[in-house]
Amino acid sequence: xxxxxxxxxxxxxxxxxxxxxxxxxxxxxxxxxxxGVFRIPVFPREKSEKKPKKVAPKRKKARSPAKPxxxxxxxxxxxxxxxxxxxRRLWELMVEFRNALRINRLELKLCLxxxxxxxxxxxxSRIWAAMGVLDAQLERLFRIRKKRLLVDCDFLGSDIHAxxxxxxxxxxxxxxxxxxxxxxxxLPEVYKILSIRKGGAxx
Numbered sequence: 001x002x003x004x005x006x007x008x009x010x011x012x013x014x015x016x017x018x019x020x021x022x023x024x025x026x027x028x029x030x031x032x033x034x035x036g037v038f039r040i041p042v043f044p045r046e047k048s049e050k051k052p053k054k055v056a057p058k059r060k061k062a063r064s065p066a067k068p069x070x071x072x073x074x075x076x077x078x079x080x081x082x083x084x085x086x087x088r089r090l091w092e093l094m095v096e097f098r099n100a101l102r103i104n105r106l107e108l109k110l111c112l113x114x115x116x117x118x119x120x121x122x123x124x125s126r127i128w129a130a131m132g133v134l135d136a137q138l139e140r141l142f143r144i145r146k147k148r149l150l151v152d153c154d155f156l157g158s159d160i161h162a163x164x165x166x167x168x169x170x171x172x173x174x175x176x177x178x179x180x181x182x183x184x185x186x187l188p189e190v191y192k193i194l195s196i197r198k199g200g201a202x203x
């Protein structure tokens with residue numbers, strides 16, 4: 001019975017989303033660690049009074065006799081082509097890791113301000129065009145659960161205001177499976193490169 005309980009706990013932990021929550025508003029940047037439905041703040045930290053530390057007097061260290069310089073060992077470097085298979089495997093790892101990520105929340109609010117209405121309208125249209133390109137790329141690359149992009153104009157203001165929220169999560173189980181599967185592909189390539197650097201024969 002205890003094994004089934006332990007297995008259930010491991011499955012629960014493997015399916016529990018973990019990640020990071022980034023937020024920026026008028027109060028400044030905020031960083032929180034996401035664990036399931038909990039948001040644990042890590043920045044900014046609460047200021048605590050620190051007691052001054054006592055500095056011990058420095059003691060002079062006795063000089064040791066200088067050691068004779070030894071000739072540097074010759075290093076053998078592989079050709080750039082030898083690293084291409086490893087770079088491909090690393091690229092595959094990055095792509096699969098990107099697919100494993102999920103954007104739970106993506107919000108961006110930008111309020112433009114300026115005295116000239118014409119220039120403000122031109123900036124508004126250009127930023128919306130850039131937003132459209134960015135939105136299409138994000139939809140193609142990531143899985144987005146909740147998204148909100150907003151651009152506004154303030155004809156009476158003088159400062160530009162920006163607010164944003166980004167929350168990324170991934171499940172530990174999927175991340176572990178991705179790491180194990182890619183390790184069997186990357187480690188042989190690393191072994192080949194090390195053999196080349198040591199002067200070993202390669203197939």
